[in-house]
Amino acid sequence: MNIARSPIIVTRLPPTLSYCVVNTNGRDLLLACLASIERTHPAGVEREVLVLDNASDDGSAAAVRALGDGIRLIALGRRTGKAENDSTLMREAGGRYCLLLNEDSELQPGASAALIAALDADPKAAAAGPRLLDSGGEPVPCAWRFPGVGTAVAGALFLHRWLTVQSKGSTTRRVDWAQSSALMVRREAAAEVDYLDPAFFVYYDECDFAKRLTDAGWHSLFVPSAAAIHHDQLSSDLAAGLPRVVEFHRNRDLYMRRHHGRAAALAVRVLTAWPYALRALAATVMPNQPARAYWAHARQSLLPHRGVSIRDRAQATADGPQTPLYGGK
Numbered sequence: 001m002n003i004a005r006s007p008i009i010v011t012r013l014p015p016t017l018s019y020c021v022v023n024t025n026g027r028d029l030l031l032a033c034l035a036s037i038e039r040t041h042p043a044g045v046e047r048e049v050l051v052l053d054n055a056s057d058d059g060s061a062a063a064v065r066a067l068g069d070g071i072r073l074i075a076l077g078r079r080t081g082k083a084e085n086d087s088t089l090m091r092e093a094g095g096r097y098c099l100l101l102n103e104d105s106e107l108q109p110g111a112s113a114a115l116i117a118a119l120d121a122d123p124k125a126a127a128a129g130p131r132l133l134d135s136g137g138e139p140v141p142c143a144w145r146f147p148g149v150g151t152a153v154a155g156a157l158f159l160h161r162w163l164t165v166q167s168k169g170s171t172t173r174r175v176d177w178a179q180s181s182a183l184m185v186r187r188e189a190a191a192e193v194d195y196l197d198p199a200f201f202v203y204y205d206e207c208d209f210a211k212r213l214t215d216a217g218w219h220s221l222f223v224p225s226a227a228a229i230h231h232d233q234l235s236s237d238l239a240a241g242l243p244r245v246v247e248f249h250r251n252r253d254l255y256m257r258r259h260h261g262r263a264a265a266l267a268v269r270v271l272t273a274w275p276y277a278l279r280a281l282a283a284t285v286m287p288n289q290p291a292r293a294y295w296a297h298a299r300q301s302l303l304p305h306r307g308v309s310i311r312d313r314a315q316a317t318a319d320g321p322q323t324p325l326y327g328g329k
Helices: 027-040 060-066 082-092 111-121 149-156 187-192 205-215 238-260 262-283 291-302 310-316
Strands: 017-023 047-053 071-075 097-102 105-107 125-133 173-175 182-186 219-230
Touching: 017 027, 017 082, 027 047, 027 060, 027 097, 027 105, 047 060, 047 082, 060 071, 071 082, 082 097, 082 187, 082 205, 097 105, 097 111, 097 187, 111 125, 111 182, 111 219, 125 187, 125 205, 149 262, 182 187, 187 205, 205 219, 205 238, 238 262, 238 291, 238 310, 262 291
Parallel strands: 017 047, 017 097, 047 071, 125 219
Antiparallel strands: 097 182, 105 219, 125 182, 173 219
């Protein structure tokens, strides 16, 4: 007697964690980042890995393809901004949590597990950032109070490190915002506020994101039991770095105008230019100090809409040879 058998349908549960990596001409750093994911991923946690290659010309996309089918590659034909790229990855991701990573970030053992545990324990936490370390393994500031006139006054009095930086202590704590070089985000919360705003090409994108999340009733965490190395690629060469300086101050001004109004934005311009100008004056008589860079910051603080920004350069070179735009953020 023949017994008809129903076909066995195997359904795969959505992953808990989506690793979302953005790369711009950082092939070797990208491979190190992906290797750190493999080394540190917690056992028993369903995952996926997505890489967005931002129109690199250094063979990055080919290197990812060579790693096999375990990575979903999104290879762009033209450069777009960090906020837009992170948003693209989160929209494509299937995980409950998305761990945003720059190509120059390397997760340390236990980082992903600690971030997941922190978000699991706090249902209203939309994002959790690890302790960030420089290439030498030293902690660097990575979470801060939201920008405003008060934090600008603290900076003008050279009290920024004590009054504005929040990435301190050895226990998980609520913070206003954390850097997105390595940042775990609850995808549900990100979708609620429509992800990161592409108006912020790079810099202050995650700050605006955290502010909108806070306004919607969510909050962010700093999780010092998790750690990631951030190989800061920013150049000290002003000729190479000036578009970054322009972009940084332009987007700070955009953030201030959006969330605090034009009068507060003007006050912050002046208050921020003051300490940079003092540093520039001191650097003229002190050896090995970047006086020109400080003057550039002071000028852009006061006049953020002057100069050529990273976005401007990306638009101008969209059809020509490309160079790194925002590595080291």
